[in-house]
Amino acid sequence: MIFTTKAEYGVRLMVELGRQSAELPVSLKAIAESEGLPLAYLEQIVALLKRAELVESTRGAHGGYRLSRPAESVTMDEVVLALEGSIAPMTCFVEDADDGRVLCSHVDDHGSCATRLLWVRVQGGVIESLRRTTLAELIAFSQRSSVDPVSAPTDNELLLPSVA
Amino acid sequence: MIFTTKAEYGVRLMVELGRQSAELPVSLKAIAESEGLPLAYLEQIVALLKRAELVESTRGAHGGYRLSRPAESVTMDEVVLALEGSIAPMTCFVEDADDGRVLCSHVDDHGSCATRLLWVRVQGGVIESLRRTTLAELIAFSQRSSVDPVSAPTDNELLLPSVA
DNA sequence: GCCTTCTCCTACCGTATTGGTAGGATTAAG
DNA sequence: CTTAATCCTACCAATACGGTAGGAGAAGGC
Numbered sequence: 130m131i132f133t134t135k136a137e138y139g140v141r142l143m144v145e146l147g148r149q150s151a152e153l154p155v156s157l158k159a160i161a162e163s164e165g166l167p168l169a170y171l172e173q174i175v176a177l178l179k180r181a182e183l184v185e186s187t188r189g190a191h192g193g194y195r196l197s198r199p200a201e202s203v204t205m206d207e208v209v210l211a212l213e214g215s216i217a218p219m220t221c222f223v224e225d226a227d228d229g230r231v232l233c234s235h236v237d238d239h240g241s242c243a244t245r246l247l248w249v250r251v252q253g254g255v256i257e258s259l260r261r262t263t264l265a266e267l268i269a270f271s272q273r274s275s276v277d278p279v280s281a282p283t284d285n286e287l288l289l290p291s292v293a
Numbered sequence: 294m295i296f297t298t299k300a301e302y303g304v305r306l307m308v309e310l311g312r313q314s315a316e317l318p319v320s321l322k323a324i325a326e327s328e329g330l331p332l333a334y335l336e337q338i339v340a341l342l343k344r345a346e347l348v349e350s351t352r353g354a355h356g357g358y359r360l361s362r363p364a365e366s367v368t369m370d371e372v373v374l375a376l377e378g379s380i381a382p383m384t385c386f387v388e389d390a391d392d393g394r395v396l397c398s399h400v401d402d403h404g405s406c407a408t409r410l411l412w413v414r415v416q417g418g419v420i421e422s423l424r425r426t427t428l429a430e431l432i433a434f435s436q437r438s439s440v441d442p443v444s445a446p447t448d449n450e451l452l453l454p455s456v457a
Numbered sequence: 458g459c460c461t462t463c464t465c466c467t468a469c470c471g472t473a474t475t476g477g478t479a480g481g482a483t484t485a486a487g
Numbered sequence: 488c489t490t491a492a493t494c495c496t497a498c499c500a501a502t503a504c505g506g507t508a509g510g511a512g513a514a515g516g517c
Contacts, residue, residue: 189514254422353485
């Protein structure tokens with residue numbers, strides 16, 4: 130599995146925020162109910178989004194969360210990165226902050242382990258497909274399928290960005 | 294993390310097999326020693342590769358494993374799929390064998406959950422980057438960097454297939 | 458004021474998966 | 488008949504995942 134439920138719930142949370150008008154904040158309770166997700170867990174997840182400055186909050190009664198920026202300018206690699214912490218294909222893929230070297234258990238024998246080429250490409254593929262997708266696209270998609278479930282697009286259709 | 298050590302060790306195992314001449318089999322013990330991996334664990338992993346008919350084995354003394362096909366014709370999506378079982382971005386991404394429908398906890402309210410668009414694209418990105426890479430490429434890469442560690446290519450170089 | 462509705466913070470916890478070990482049975486070469 | 492290998496299956500410790508629990512602050516409504 131590539132992503133955990135943090136990414137799943139967090140993205141759905143962002144979509145729900147985007148469906149509302151950007152002015153008045155939405156409470157987590159409302160989102161938890163409409164999405165059928167546990168409130169206490171959503172609280173932890175939204176904290177990650179706030180730390181990344183993807184959402185803003187107002188406390189107290191009638192408070193809640195709203196998007197910091199318009200959904201069109203939010204790319205999903207930002208969102209998923211904030212939620213998952215990193216997008217690494219493999220445990221050994223921990224970049225050292227100093228020199229950016231990729232650590233690997235097999236680093237002493239060869240210059241770099243044989244699988245490095247592969248994981249770098251995979252990581253690139255994931256990040257690129259995330260970056261090509263904006264939050265606005267997901268919001269449009271969710272509205273489309275909720276209004277008319279029958280017109281749900283095929284997987285092939287999904288692979289092409291709707292904004293060419 | 295996208296992949297487990299099964300994929301890591303399994304790919305390295307395939308690379309080691311490819312480095313040898315394809316005729317005489319290589320024992321797991323030799324690979325375990327040269328790669329510094331636990332033998333008993335490698336046995337389980339190579340069983341996955343054998344089940345997928347990516348390697349063949351001969352039992353008894355002087356036995357071992359060898360590639361079933363030339364490394365040029367082996368794409369890494371086959372290998373990783375055999376090792377990991379599936380390449381799914383999310384828990385809800387379990388295709389039912391019957392109708393291929395993607396299950397999702399949120400499937401009852403909307404036609405499909407809002408994140409489906411995103412996960413389909415990510416899955417496509419991963420599989421595509423795996424499929425563009427052949428085992429032969431990894432073998433060539435491992436020989437290159439073991440002979441001359443200094444000439445290790447940059448990450449940008451890695452992103453482009455060496456066979457255009 | 459003070460009650461309610463929110464965000465915010467942190468500690469805990471059951472369960473499943475991961476990353477192995479252990480022990481043996483089977484097969485073939487010398 | 489010993490040795491070197493594949494094969495098979497059960498077990499196990501640690502970690503991460505997916506939450507719960509319980510509260511402490513902040514802002515409106517009355």
